[in-house]
Structure formats: C-alpha cells, structure tokens
Amino acid sequence: MFNYRGLEIEKFCHDSFLVKNGEINLYFDPFKLSKNIPKADYIFISHEHFDHFSFDDIHKIIKDSTVLFMNKMTHKEIDSLLDNKMIIISPGDSIDFNGLHIEGVPAYNLNKFKEPGKVYHPKEDKQLGFIITFNGVKIYYTGDTDDIPEMDGLSSKNIDLLFIPVSGTYVMTPAEALKAAEKIRADISIPMHYGTIVGDKKQAEIFKEGCLKKGLHSEII
Numbered sequence: 001m002f003n004y005r006g007l008e009i010e011k012f013c014h015d016s017f018l019v020k021n022g023e024i025n026l027y028f029d030p031f032k033l034s035k036n037i038p039k040a041d042y043i044f045i046s047h048e049h050f051d052h053f054s055f056d057d058i059h060k061i062i063k064d065s066t067v068l069f070m071n072k073m074t075h076k077e078i079d080s081l082l083d084n085k086m087i088i089i090s091p092g093d094s095i096d097f098n099g100l101h102i103e104g105v106p107a108y109n110l111n112k113f114k115e116p117g118k119v120y121h122p123k124e125d126k127q128l129g130f131i132i133t134f135n136g137v138k139i140y141y142t143g144d145t146d147d148i149p150e151m152d153g154l155s156s157k158n159i160d161l162l163f164i165p166v167s168g169t170y171v172m173t174p175a176e177a178l179k180a181a182e183k184i185r186a187d188i189s190i191p192m193h194y195g196t197i198v199g200d201k202k203q204a205e206i207f208k209e210g211c212l213k214k215g216l217h218s219e220i221i
Contacts, residue, residue, distance in 0.1 A: 002221045004161060004188065005137050011221040014051055014196040015144070017163065021135045028130075028141050028163070030057040032196065039063045042100070045070040046107060046143030047127035048077050051197055055081065069102065071128050091126055091150075105129035106150045107143035112170055120170045121145065131157060139163070140186065144171050144193070147180040155185045162186035166207045167199025174206040181207075181216055189218045 002009045010018040016031040018038070025038045029045060029052040040061040045053050045068065053074050067085045070078070075088050087097065091106040107129040109119035121127055121144050129142040140154070141163045162184055165171035171193050172180065181189045189211055191204040204220045211218035 002190075002219055006135055007137055009161070009190070009221060011190075011192070014194075015046070015163075015165065015192045016057075017141070017192075017221075019134065019139065024134075025061075026132070026134060027061060029143075030054060030061060033057045033060050035060070037061065040066045042066070043068045044130050044132070044141065045074050046129065046141070047071060047121070047125070048074040049144070052144070053077060058082075067097070069130070071104075071126050073125060073127075089128060089130070091128065101133040103131040105131055105140070105142070106148060107145035108148060109144075109170075110146040110148065112146065131159070137161060140184065142180075146172055147176045147183075151180050151183050155183060157184075159184055159186040160188070162189040163192050164189055164207075165193030166191040166203045167194040168203065169198035174203050174210060177207050178210040178214065181211060181218075182214055185216070187217065189216060190221055191218065 006021055008020050013032045015029045017028045019026045024041045027040045027043045031051050031054045069087050069089050072088055089104040091104045093104040095102050107127045108123040109121045112120050114120050132139045137160045139161045140159045164177050166174045166177045191207045194203050208218040
C-alpha cells in the first residue's frame with residue numbers, strides 16, 4: 001500500500017491497481033484480485049486483452065452502482081454481460097463525470113511485434129490510457145504502450161502519479177519507460193506490467209534507479 005495526498009494505492013499484480021480516498025474506489029484493469037476487497041465505484045479498462053479485461057475479476061468487485069469506462073472493442077465484449085452503466089472513451093476524449101475529470105490517451109506499440117509488421121497493440125485498435133483527476137490528484141495510467149509521440153506534450157498536464165509499464169515484453173523496456181517518464185515528469189512514477197505474466201521486479205528496480213539518476217521520483221508498490 002502506498003499513500004499519496006489523501007489517496008491509498010494498492011497494486012494487485014501486473015497492471016491491476018486500486019486507488020481510493022476512503023469513500024470512492026477506483027480500479028484499473030482488475031486482474032487476479034484477492035478476496036474480500038472493497039467494491040468498485042469506478043472501473044477503468046484499458047483494452048480487451050485477458051490480463052486487462054477479466055470478467056471474473058470484475059464480478060468480484062462490481063455492485064449495482066459501479067460505472068465502467070472502456071474503449072469500443074472492450075464494450076463489444078462486455079455489453080450484453082452487465083446491466084451497469086458503461087461509458088465508451090476514445091483516445092482524445094475528455095469528459096467530466098461525478099467529480100472525476102477523465103481524458104482518453106492513446107496506448108499502442110511502435111516496436112513490439114508479434115510477427116513481422118504486426119504489433120501487439122495496434123494504434124488503430126484505439127486502446128486506452130487514462131488521465132484522471134481524482135481527489136485533486138492527477139493520475140496517468142498508461143495502459144499497454146510504448147513511448148509514443150502523444151506523450152511528448154504531457155509535462156504540461158502536471159501529472160502527479162504515473163503508472164507506467166516496464167517489462168519490455170509487449171510494452172516499454174525500463175530504458176524506454178525512463179525516456180517517457182522524463183517527458184511526462186510526474187511527481188511520482190510507479191512501474192507496472194511485471195511479475196505475473198512477463199517480467200520481474202528487476203525491471204522495476206532498473207526503472208526506479210534510472211529515475212533517481214534523472215532527478216525523478218519513483219515508487220515500487
């Protein structure tokens with residue numbers, strides 16, 4: 001558990017996080033969740049891959065009032081399975097919802113190929129990162145992505161918490177994540193996407209060490 005300006009941040013595994021302020025619970029890409037955890041007020045799903053969109057894990061935390069945010073491809077997978085309110089977000093969208101400000105950010109690969117000429121996360125699939133202002137804290141959850149050009153201007157957003165992948169498999173390497181973190185210049189960068197399916201804590205430690213050398217603050221949760 002990590003505390004930041006009135007928020008508690010808990011990492012479950014891989015890219016799965018709970019961010020809460022004592023009243024409202026936000027989940028990002030719930031996956032392999034433990035039992036007896038708080039129900040979700042909001043669930044943010046970056047894309048439709050099984051390690052980000054896990055219907056079994058959503059069932060563990062959902063309640064009647066839970067609102068889910070996702071892209072169109074994920075919505076096609078889940079639409080007929082739940083009666084909850086679902087809001088489709090596309091890269092570039094900006095909305096306000098019940099005190100949250102939510103921006104959709106592109107998340108895609110530049111150089112992580114599953115076969116020649118075909119990346120794991122194509123830009124045209126419109127997979128998501130989210131910039132969310134919650135409890136006065138600006139959170140950028142990148143989703144599965146490389147260091148993409150759309151990150152170049154994000155230092156002006158004054159991000160407080162950056163959740164960024166570092167495993168190098170399907171997503172950024174620690175060195176690539178460090179370059180992205182240098183551009184974004186969040187108050188605290190939190191590495192993810194390691195330790196469950198791919199990668200291990202060593203990549204997170206390499207990233208954190210690189211941040212320290214660049215005068216950036218990183219926390220491993």
